Amino acid sequence: MEYKIGEKAQFSKTISESDVYLFAGITGDLNPIHINCLEAQKSFAGKRIAHGALVSGLISNVIGMKMPGPGTVYMEQDSKFVRPVFIGDTVRAEVELAEVLNGEKGILKLGTRVYNQDNDMVLDGFAVVKVMDNINKDQ
Numbered sequence: 001m002e003y004k005i006g007e008k009a010q011f012s013k014t015i016s017e018s019d020v021y022l023f024a025g026i027t028g029d030l031n032p033i034h035i036n037c038l039e040a041q042k043s044f045a046g047k048r049i050a051h052g053a054l055v056s057g058l059i060s061n062v063i064g065m066k067m068p069g070p071g072t073v074y075m076e077q078d079s080k081f082v083r084p085v086f087i088g089d090t091v092r093a094e095v096e097l098a099e100v101l102n103g104e105k106g107i108l109k110l111g112t113r114v115y116n117q118d119n120d121m122v123l124d125g126f127a128v129v130k131v132m133d134n135i136n137k138d139q
Helices: 016-025 037-041 052-064
Strands: 008-014 073-081 090-102 107-115 123-130
Touching: 008 016, 016 052, 052 073, 052 090, 052 107, 052 123, 073 107, 090 123
Parallel strands: none
Antiparallel strands: 008 090, 073 123, 090 107, 107 123
């Protein structure tokens, strides 16, 4: 398998109120900053924000579906949340091949970033992944 340092892929999504409620229901994270308008107004953000794990989960879309693609599995993820993401924000998850850690085993280090609609970085981090050669990427 051939790897090209600097190769990038991305995925964009507008974070809806239903995304936040569904994520809260699935995970059980009912933190008022995510689901309660009145309580969130008292917070540092001044209004409800999306769960950090919801935002970082968009990186999984890029890794699993685009680059490296189907069959890729996470080994490690490190994320720094730089700015809050609000309901209604359109975010872009971007993944960039930063380093081939072990080409023989398909282990890669990826830069992982998420930007909002103003192109402000909201998440910065990296992932270490393993690319599985035996998965059909055309499915």
